[in-house]
Amino acid sequence: MESSHNIIEQEINELKRIILINQEMVNTPFVANTTIEKWEKSLETLTINCIYKSYSIIELCNGFTMECYKKANNIFSYDLTSINLILRGLLENYLTLDYLYFNTLSKEEQIFRVKLWEVSGLIARGRLNFDRYKEMNSNLRKLIEDKLKGERDSIDRIMDEVKAMPQYSTLSKKQIEKLESFGLPRIRSWSQLIKSSSLNTAFFQNTYSLLCNNAHSEFLSVLQIGQTNPVITLNSITLILTKTKLINCMIIKKMIQKFKSCEIVYNTLPLNETEIIKAYYNAAS
Numbered sequence: 001m002e003s004s005h006n007i008i009e010q011e012i013n014e015l016k017r018i019i020l021i022n023q024e025m026v027n028t029p030f031v032a033n034t035t036i037e038k039w040e041k042s043l044e045t046l047t048i049n050c051i052y053k054s055y056s057i058i059e060l061c062n063g064f065t066m067e068c069y070k071k072a073n074n075i076f077s078y079d080l081t082s083i084n085l086i087l088r089g090l091l092e093n094y095l096t097l098d099y100l101y102f103n104t105l106s107k108e109e110q111i112f113r114v115k116l117w118e119v120s121g122l123i124a125r126g127r128l129n130f131d132r133y134k135e136m137n138s139n140l141r142k143l144i145e146d147k148l149k150g151e152r153d154s155i156d157r158i159m160d161e162v163k164a165m166p167q168y169s170t171l172s173k174k175q176i177e178k179l180e181s182f183g184l185p186r187i188r189s190w191s192q193l194i195k196s197s198s199l200n201t202a203f204f205q206n207t208y209s210l211l212c213n214n215a216h217s218e219f220l221s222v223l224q225i226g227q228t229n230p231v232i233t234l235n236s237i238t239l240i241l242t243k244t245k246l247i248n249c250m251i252i253k254k255m256i257q258k259f260k261s262c263e264i265v266y267n268t269l270p271l272n273e274t275e276i277i278k279a280y281y282n283a284a285s
Helices: 002-031 038-061 080-100 107-126 138-163 166-170 173-181 190-196 201-216 218-226 230-258 260-266 271-284
Strands: 064-066 075-077
Touching: 002 038, 002 230, 002 260, 002 271, 038 080, 038 107, 038 230, 080 107, 080 190, 080 201, 080 230, 107 138, 107 166, 107 173, 190 201, 230 260, 230 271
Parallel strands: none
Antiparallel strands: 064 075
């Protein structure tokens, strides 16, 4: 057990260092004299969200101790189901970054995708029904209603912009109906996004499939909880941490490719750190 903790601790320490470098890459273009256009602002938020999820994975990979009600001894365990849920969110977050910003599409096509994504998020929140919460504080209710009214105005404005773009005509009738009713944040499925991204398709397709099954299948989740074999648990934790490193290193390299200011900062890093990032990036792509 002690050696397992040491192995996990080493993996976590390496991941923490990678995250710190990722934070530096994310921060650099937004504090340097880099020109950031309005439609690129969400890139920072999405990458920060990836960092948050990575730290959450670290915390859960440290494990926890459960006290027993009638016994003096405690039980140490890992919540692999929750870790995998967060890892799935991290992967989807990266795929959204790749879909919106980390690609070779024209500026016009990227803007179209960003606007679809933005308006779809507003449409999804606008469909929430707060009328059923009669006990809600009147001041809070007014605050929410004013917020939603402002967002409805934003929806109308962005939809007019989307419809005026030439890319709108490429949407199918079904996609347009979905956009107007529920939102259309992506014009491709998650599986298609993995395939069209620079990620290793076979590896991450299998990863995503397993993560989805774990999220949607009660039996699989229970089965995983029941697998208390220390070797299996150790392998699962180290693999999760490795996948988290792969995604963070992909973000680092993509930021370098997109922003000259990131490349300049990256080139000042110690060689041993850039070699680690390069190795994980090559494994992920």
